[in-house]
Amino acid sequence: MSKQNQASAAAELPVARAPRRERGRQRVESLLDAAAALFAENGFEATTMTAIAQRAGASIGSLYQFFPTRQLLADALRSRFEQHVGEALTRLAEDCRCRTPEGLAAGLVELMKGLREERTAALALVDPNDPRDAHRLQIRNLMRTRIAALIRQAVPETDADTAAQRAVLTLHLLKLVHQLPHEEAPAVLEDALRDWLARAFVQPPQTGRLRD
Amino acid sequence: MSKQNQASAAAELPVARAPRRERGRQRVESLLDAAAALFAENGFEATTMTAIAQRAGASIGSLYQFFPTRQLLADALRSRFEQHVGEALTRLAEDCRCRTPEGLAAGLVELMKGLREERTAALALVDPNDPRDAHRLQIRNLMRTRIAALIRQAVPETDADTAAQRAVLTLHLLKLVHQLPHEEAPAVLEDALRDWLARAFVQPPQTGRLRD
Amino acid sequence: MSKQNQASAAAELPVARAPRRERGRQRVESLLDAAAALFAENGFEATTMTAIAQRAGASIGSLYQFFPTRQLLADALRSRFEQHVGEALTRLAEDCRCRTPEGLAAGLVELMKGLREERTAALALVDPNDPRDAHRLQIRNLMRTRIAALIRQAVPETDADTAAQRAVLTLHLLKLVHQLPHEEAPAVLEDALRDWLARAFVQPPQTGRLRD
């Protein structure tokens, strides 16, 4: 009863505490890694805090020191994912290979492959009841915008609108990266994908505009 | 149709008991409906047996009468889904509208929309660690085969191989049914989808073969 | 996340479930007894659910079957206390000894002694931050009203207002029942208390009106 009073007075929602020491920073990092791996493997509901702590080589108390709630851990993971996406795109933009459609296609496929586990984890954290999930939309916009910029870098004569449309298609195609490996002959398919992409940068799709 | 391989070793594997009377059949049906709804809403792990029984207006004991295990309930649900898919396809095949590509396209989109919730529930039951999940593959094959047949019915000059390929693409396109509604202007997009489908039945995609 | 959605949709506040079978009724009774004893001994915060279940000879699951929350258990306890108070007062009113001031005094002292543990437990459940606690006021009013009636029964010439005032004083004096035993010579003091009470029914206190 008294706890609730405190809460009503200050509405002390739990927040992930930021580490202040180097040791803490490392701990948080490894906890996030462990969580990402387990969420990706088993989904959000099936992943226990105990398992996360164990996998990270931390005590359960240590985990709760930084993430007072499983949901908060999930949120942190999604933020980190967004940050990683941004960083990877920045790195890609600085890579000179990206000046050609083929190079850009290869770079994007590589980027997606590198984000595979983290993306799976992040998807496991989406509330399936809420398709307009704010964070999800945010990452989508981030990618669309940045990819459009990359396309204009690789194919300078593209105007802004066209680039935006092609970015949407590109993103859809890129999602296939995560479905192909389940199939036979992934290498061949990956080649095909790179090919489609490279073409998509310069030539509009014939079937009309695809959104989402 | 489905054979349970596991049955070989164990002495007394629990099996979903079949109801003896009409009343029992109805109860089982409503239990499955409740389970489908809840699995679709909250996922497998987050759905409790108590909640299922409650939603079905049954007691927990009654639920366990028919489904001695949560997993067994999930299995029954997947089987029922497969059965429903089969029935829906049969019904579609008998619908004379399907003699034209446009009619078939419309029919398939309708079919997918009708299976929406059940499909979501079934997907929630897939072990994400096992992408080769037997049951999943079985349903996929069922759909591919049946859709190929429908295509040949609507476009009689198609040969078997071509029909098979187009069925694969068709299936991919059909999955979009479940993504579009989240977007703006669903009606417009649904039209577009029907259009793409109708074309896919007669004309191969230019960008190469898509698998899975 | 899905759980919260459910909650937001139906605001499913947990409620103490009422037993539907005889066995359950007994269980609930013994759980409440155990809880009363432990709350009285150790206070609300220091009493664990495990300890309550153990003392009642029930499993922890059984406890939670009926009281999904410790707070709910506390609430049920307070309700039961109020009910017991009411019943005890009714019984006292029907006791013919109460037709005289002395008899009434003795009866009230007896009544208080019988409620001792339960009262201690109930007091341990009051949120000390909230002096206007609704339940507490309710019991106080119940007692004031009923005692006033008893006084008019014992001393018929008393008018309603006077009886009400004397009931307030009576209640204050009665609280001493629970402090005296800690002192030396409880029997002597109990006699004195009975004496004061009997006098309080007929004669106003000289020092002015005491409220609360």
Add this chain to the structure above:
Amino acid sequence: MSKQNQASAAAELPVARAPRRERGRQRVESLLDAAAALFAENGFEATTMTAIAQRAGASIGSLYQFFPTRQLLADALRSRFEQHVGEALTRLAEDCRCRTPEGLAAGLVELMKGLREERTAALALVDPNDPRDAHRLQIRNLMRTRIAALIRQAVPETDADTAAQRAVLTLHLLKLVHQLPHEEAPAVLEDALRDWLARAFVQPPQTGRLRD
């Protein structure tokens, strides 16, 4: 509470460490203040060491520097309360207003009001299982003795025994200070209380001796 008993056997009982410097003294003071406030608000069990440190603007490590145990902190708080009571009484004794019964009554009421929070905190630290708690008795005796002296100072013709008796009654009346404010018209009641007190110093209660 049983755990704390075990400690009696151990070799090195932790003791509250005394601060060496002025800065330390201030820190200890603010820690005690924070603890008093929180114990008073939420009770002993519900108050966490972390919360205390936070409220005092200190780190948890710092808190443990001075109070190696929560119990030790509680003990220190009770000692400080006793000390404050003594100081307040000394100050009161030196106040010339106390030469008259009315002045003394006012002074005592004032004194009680000033100790309100600290008293609430101290009460929250009493083990409810042990009504003969040593510390509690000690404070009670301190107050009885000092108040008796004050009474003889205000009403010089009182003999020692009578003064002692009246001190007991005075103390009981003074406890009302902490109950009255919850009622309607606190100012009026406070006046009445002062009045009763002033009379109690010179005139014996008619109803007999009240103890405790």
Add this chain to the structure above:
DNA sequence: TATGAATGAGAATTCATTCAT
């Protein structure tokens, strides 16, 4: 068969206390 109750392992979370820097 139907139904409510019983069970207990397991999960999330808390918190006093200890450590290392």
Add this chain to the structure above:
DNA sequence: GATGAATGAATTCTCATTCAT
């Protein structure tokens, strides 16, 4: 001394499953 991190036993609460009537 001061500070943040580490620890893990203890606590609340959940839920699949089994029992008894």
